[in-house]
Amino acid sequence: MLLNTHAQRTALASVVFALTALVLLAVSVLSYAVFYWSYVPDSAVTKHVFLHYGHGTPHATLDLRDVSPSLFADQPYDVALSLHVPPSSTNLALGNFMVTLEIHAYPLPPPPSPPTTSEILSDPSAILARTTKPGLLQYKSHIERTLSDLIKSPLYLTGLSHQVEHVRIPLLDSWSFPGGLFASTPAAARLEISTPSHPHGAADLQIASAHLTFSTHYRGLRWFLHNHRLISFLLFVSIFWGAGCLFAGVMYWFVAAQISNGTRTGRREESRDLGESDADDYEFVTGNFGSSPVASTLRSRTRGSSVGTSAREGGFEWESVVSGSTRATSVGAPTSDKTKPGRR
16 A cells, blocks of 8 residues: 555656746747847848938938847947949949938927927937948949840749849948937937039939838847858756756745655654643542552543453453443452451
8 A cells, every 4th residue: 555655656756846847948948039039139120211302312210119129238229221223324333422311319208299300300319320332333334234135034024033233331330229218219210322523414313212211230149140041049948947847846846855754743742742632631539448458540531432441460360441420430359369368
């Protein structure tokens, strides 16, 4: 029976340990996913640019409040403008063009009502970055362009490709904005594209589409987590799982020790109470009864029980029976064949 009980306890402990390990493993995977999502930024954050024509040089105002939660403070970013420019004769004749970018922070302290993009851009003290960089379409000779158009003409005719040229203009390298208590989160940006004066009048760069891209420049632990995802997943999940198992083991040992101490204290108090009860319930009285000496008298105060005792000591034999709350005492005679006369 003891063997069966021990085996049942061992099996139960094994099941509990396996379930606890599985739960801790699931918690570790979830913890790593939350940690990776909150610590490692996206590789790139892109904002579509809509340029305005007809009022001076082509320009655009960008509201960055929708993408600023994806940008991490104190994290270096490479900011670049991507343009899809058709290789028209006007664009080819322009030559170099200039791109100016201003990034403004959200005003501090925050106003009662959310400010508009124009109000944010009107504050010169909230400029986080300002830069101007040149751009140029890739140079190709007339013969090279003609041959390229002939080779790609089937794609142009079927609509699978378009006659546009991709131009990427780096604007900021390893740029970051401060964090902490006085964090300056990017809230708006102003973009302007200026072209030199044309001999036959002003001419603007013709652009099919434009995108402003914040490319993350990973460093340190973020670089390791992003570039070695499988290794980092196994490593950090193992660390989280080991820490969880260690904590669970310590808590199990602490709870088991508390329960064991409480059980020992309870048994010790119970034994002490039983000892005091036995000392109170039984009293031994010695004396003489008539002409025969009384060996002992057993007085019991126990109620609701029957106690029968017999003993042989010093040549005398006595027996005491107690039932309920009635006190009963029986004194036996000496066990020898000859009985000495009692004293008067």
